[in-house]
Amino acid sequence: MAHILIIDDNYEILEMLKTILGQRETHQISLSANGKDGLAQALKERPDLAIVDVMMPEMSGYEVVRRLRADSNTADMGIIILTARGQAVDKAAALEAGASHYMSKPVNAQELLEAVNKILTVPPAQKGSVLYPVFSLRGGVGVTTLAVNLALLLQHLSATALIDFSPNSGHCASYLGLRPRQHWGQFIQKDTDSTIGSLTMKHHSGLRLLAAPPIPIPTEQLAEATVELLLAVLQKYLHFVVVDMPPVLNSTSTLILEKATRVILVSGSDSPGLQTTLRTVQALQEYHHKLVLVLNHIAPGRQLPLSTVQRALHIPITAQIPYYAQEIATKQAGAPAVLSQPKSPVVSNLQQVVRTLLRK
């Protein structure tokens, strides 16, 4: 059962859609009779899907859709535009505004149900390119571990690629128990005729890994154009792309942050870690709406109260990853927690991060 918000100034349409979707399909239905209220309701309730009329007084459906897409909390919500304006220009305008689907009135109940079910069952990646960089400006806070585990969790949902963009001999491959025979360094050094796809390695989970070069390379060799091309190719064929980001803020990392759907900002829980995170949040003010903050406890012992940390960082903490004593062992075994300890608190907290990313 999904939560569906219907925004239409036509009382009969509201009642009809409520009957079709709420009684026949037993979805949870919210109704709104104008664009302004509907937008406020959508931002507050964050439904799985909104069905939006175009011609409404005060605020048109196009404007509602644009504002929902502009808000990070509703940016990937399924949206169907349902309008009596049934011309090709209207369909183009609806999709341009950001609707997932367009239907013209009068609507056929069966077609509507098919469209609703399609949107509700399709992974968010198919609604657009989904790119999740995992990032921290402080090394040693568990960015790679989190990136690998998040990629494995997303792979359970749909085809996923993990890119290790470390220029200093990254570790994603070894954490997954793989040897980086192929890596993106071969692409930029042009010592192979291989395509980008063939440079990825397939983990037994199905996850595709684009590994880092085993021998460190100068960071300037990883040009923005190369990064853009690598991302474009992988995003074309895979639903989710997770990036293990190096702890630097240069032009290529800025490019990735710009293209990101969400940025998973990893913070250590110690004072220096929190200090770096605070400054990073300030530096990334432009991307504030994309940030998903994960507090990673990388050492055992007493921690600062969460409320204190929260106050200091000025940004909501999406999840805390508890200290995980077996982490070193899982790395050595090439078996990340998602695969070796799927019931552990670490994994359940990471699932919370995934739910946040997917808005589920």
Add this chain to the structure above:
Amino acid sequence: MRVKNRAQTPVEFFSQSYRLSCTFDARRHSLGDLLYATTSAYLMLDNAYISPIDHPSRISADYPRVIIIKESLTFALTTYRDDALRRDQKYGSYLGTQLTAVFITLPHFDISGELRIPGRFDPRVLLSSQTGMFITLLNVTARLTSNPEITYHGEAAIVNKNQVSFMGLSDR
């Protein structure tokens, strides 16, 4: 909330500069009946959303009720044929009906469609002798002259004869 009842039928009106999407009450009369009626020079319509014709998806104004001056209209477009036909046009003719492909130029638009004419088709009669202000076309594609990528489709259009500059006729 604006109350729309079951008989509220959507229709698109086009003037020289604007696209107007609105609804009309079709319980007693079709749009054809209302437009062809010579007893009134205007139409009262509900829930109107107005767009410039060169930005047809941008809603620049909306009003719960509008009055349309019939002689200023370029054409009206309906999704369904029956919404546009007059009562007498919905039935057959002793003389039979024939469909004739036509191409019409209007201010800012050109329209391709079919004329359904009872009996023998005579364009002179259609444009000059008949007293009605409008003609009805079926299976219509209207194209914005300045931007041919912007097209409108409908099962029927009611075109203001006074706005027609050229009419191309198929000889089939």
